[in-house]
Amino acid sequence: MFEVGFWELALVGVVALVVFGPERLPRVARETALWVRKARTMMASVKEEINHELDLQDLKQSLLEQKKLPNTATDNLNQNILRRRQATEILAEQFEPGEAAPEKEPHD
Template sequence: MFDIGFWELMLIGLVALVVVGPERLPKLAYTAGKWLGKGRSMLNAVKSEIDKEIKAEELKEILEKQKKQLNPLQDVIEETASGMRELKEEVGSSMREGEKRFGSENESYTRFGDTAEVTSKQSNDNKRSG
């Protein structure tokens, strides 16, 4: 972190010895080491938090890319679903028109949910003649 050589450390130690004195120098060195350790641990904690944030941003970008790739597939699914709904409505309206046109006297209907199976005497007659 700092570019301090051996001679610079010796000069700092000598000045500290003269200013603080030999009795309090070990306690000062202990306190300085303690604070330096706390500073390093805080610095490492900040670095790890920054790394986590960077990784989270990268994951968000990857997720956005995947969403963009899935978007055309979602469009195809929606188009297919709307086509199926239109087909369902068309079949239902055709069934209602047929029921109105031919009446229910020649046909029997069995309904299952939204679908209808039609069995009629006419279709049986067509199978026999065909």
């Protein structure tokens, strides 16, 4: 995340020693380390929660797509059945029971 070299770390140590003094520096360093640890833990928790939410959102989207598939297939099947019924009705109207098929005249 942050790249801190040796000289940067040494400079921070010297400034902290001057500001806090040799008596308070160990306690301040301990408290600072505790706060840094808490911040890292919170960041990891937030990152994990966001990843979990994104995974749930992807799963919900996938589930919705899967639910749409059977409806689409059923709609297509119903349309095919309706077309076949209409074609059958048209053929039934042309050839009603009791009537003979129209005879063709012979060609010369």
